Amino acid sequence: MKLLKIGISGVRGIVGETIVPELVMDFACAFGTYLDSNNVLVGRDTRVSGPMLHEATLAALISTGCDVLDFGICPTPIIQYMVKDLKAGGAVSITAGHNDLKWNALTFINQDGTYLNMFQGEEVLDIYHLGKFTKVSVDELGRAEAVDGYLDVYFKKLKKFLDSESIKKSNFKVVIDPCNGAGAKIIDVFGQHLGFELIPVNNEPNGYFPHDPEPRPRNAQEVASVIKVVKADVGFLLNSDVSRVSLVAENGETLSEEFTLPLIASYYLDKNPGTVITNHSSSRMIEDVAQKKNCPVIKAKVGQSYSIQSVLNEDAVIAGEGSGSVAIPDFQHAFDGFLTMGLILEIMAKRNKRISDLVEELPRYHIVKEKIHCPPTRIHSVVNEVKKLFADRKIDSMDGIKVEDQDGWVHVRTSATEPMIRIIAEDRSEDKARERAEEVLNFVSLRVK
Incomplete structure (x- = not known):
């Protein structure tokens, strides 16, 4: 079956x-x-399919009369930041983020540096389906220009936003694994600007991923091993476009990507109290942290576009997801892995605590994440059938099917990036979290065969 997600x-x-x-x-x-x-910016991650898609994208944009500022290999959050800095009309980031090497994607970014919202996206899709593209004459064709110097622009702004002096004085030793993605080599510039000692892992932008480019504990063993050998203070795993981050503690513990948002929120909300945006698939840790700070939590559908639109609608101070994604609107309206890593280092420096100590201060839950492939023609009907399992329970249908009680919850939804059904369950008890997930997994498995 040919797979395409629009x-x-x-x-x-x-x-x-x-x-x-x-x-x-x-x-x-x-x-x-x-x-x-x-004017439009174009950048990509390091996938081996990137050059092909990059050239096709440039040719198409030029044919419609757009001048292209070509960023080459560049992390998505830096592209998003530079859209506003250069006052461009938008951008295209060619990356499949956390998906494996066989996948790739075009992500469209508007003039505000955010993913297209629902109305903008529908307008682009209407143009695509109608096939009514602008076609200009030879003298009106756009031009492509390679851009450089943008890393200094971005990192100087990031350095100013963070308490970079405290970070530098702490003399941190940091292990970062960009998975040979768009962050490869750029993490060196990041380290130079913030003044920590970088120990890079998988830092070659060659397009071959040594593991799935999804920041999760199962992919963090190499970083954990290096941390123990070099006695580093913290480790970071990145996805291929540097929009997601997971952590490894100084003792080698590989932390769930679910810790990233609540860890930052527990610090940031002290200085900047306000509304928090998250989604229905994220750990209750963020709700507990926000409640302790007397800050409201609003849940959006899964995905950066929905989160950022909720930020704009609710004037929120922080947003993020359990995938390791964090956005701080005062810096930019985007999931930004460099900002995320910088804030973690700032927290460690300002609070003078190790990652393991900071994590111990957070409420602990057990979360189970399962997924099962399902034909696209049946995926929505199968998810809808899950309602039968919970006929006597209150169901939240905002984004799939979610049922919760005092101790935990289970969320079933279609993936926005792959032809699969995602099942996420959480509970204070590990056994009960697994039980919640397996109940739904068994039910769904019988219906996708």
């Missing part, structure tokens, strides 16, 4: 099956038409 912020699929140059050019033409010949 959403409000872009298109994603398997290279050579659904993600092919013709489709990429059509979507890029639709976006260029939407931008109405405005």
